[in-house]
Amino acid sequence: MKGFGIWQAFLLIGLFGLVVLFYQGLWGDPTALPPVIIEEPASEIVAPDLYSGEEFRLSEHLGKVVVLNFWASWCLECKLEHKFLLAIQKRFESRADFAMYGVNYQDKARLAKAYLEQYGNNFKHVIDAKGKISIDYGVYGVPETFIIDKKGVIRHKIIGPVLGDSYSDLVENIIEPLLNKPESGVTS
Amino acid sequence: MRIWATFLFTVFVFFPVSEEPLLFAQDGPMPPALSMGDDELQAKTKEIAKVLRCAVCQSESVWESNSTLAIQMRDIVRERLxxxxxxxxxxxxxxxxxxxxxIFKPRFRGINLLLWGGPFLLLLFxxxxxxxxxSKWTKPHPELPEAPSASLDPIDEKQRQRLEQELRKG
Structure with missing residues (x-):
């Protein structure tokens, strides 16, 4: 093949790379965000309980699998997932090594309480008054759910509502394996 | 009465109620940002917030956006300063x-190097x-005869007149 040199080969490789990137861009999920804080130690949370005002500290729950759900009363998708969150709590509430907390995001306590009264409630909630917790967890919007393992490391993050397949996946493939994992090496 | 009014005026104007801790009550060396004036703090906050992208907006910086998240992010920038x-x-x-x-401006490291260096690499390429x-185009083609090196013969009077005639015809 006369005239097909190294430059043409580089050009072809470059063009092929661009086509691959273009193809990925076409079929990729445009809403997908990089999972930045997965596998990182969860930031400490110190926040008042929505009802009692008592101080909640995440670090007091080391040794437990913690589900943190960021929600707001004005969030429509939160309403869709709410019964699934209640189901998660109901399924694992008997286990001492499980805890689930709601983090109320950019909301008013009065509206949050009215929401819980309307849709039901079986787990505790804390207030993120100044948005510090949400920003510490890199939250873009609600709902977002984080799974923290017994060592206090964020193992999974779900952007959007937990329902249908994502609910089954969360319960069976994430929470249960984490709960059944031996507790050795829990740091304090 | 006037003394009390003056006292209250002084307190509310010069010592407004704030959630920030009182700076003069702190012990130990003062961190650098604590010595900032309001204007300087505002300018520094603006400088940083302009580089940060508002996570819930369309191409707006944290400084430009009025979304709650952007306001909270600005507060965090200020607190950290x-x-x-x-x-x-x-x-x-x-x-x-x-x-x-x-951040709007990608950092100069990792995969971002491709973003920074890519255009220059393509330009170089x-x-x-x-x-x-x-250089190929300007090189003489080996199969074509070489251009005559000698200068062309000058045209005679007859040829010149004919050329002029043709040019006049247009």
């Missing part, structure tokens, strides 16, 4: 939470290809 953190440390904090996406082709 007051705590003595540098611009780089504050940016690093937001990147550690949201990834490189949160294109330039090299252009140079190679140009």
């Amino acid at each position: 007051l705590a003595g953190e540098s611009s780089d440390e504050i940016q690093a904090y937001f990147v550690s939470r949201y990834g490189d996406y949160i 294109g330039g090299v290809i252009l140079l190679r082709n140009l």
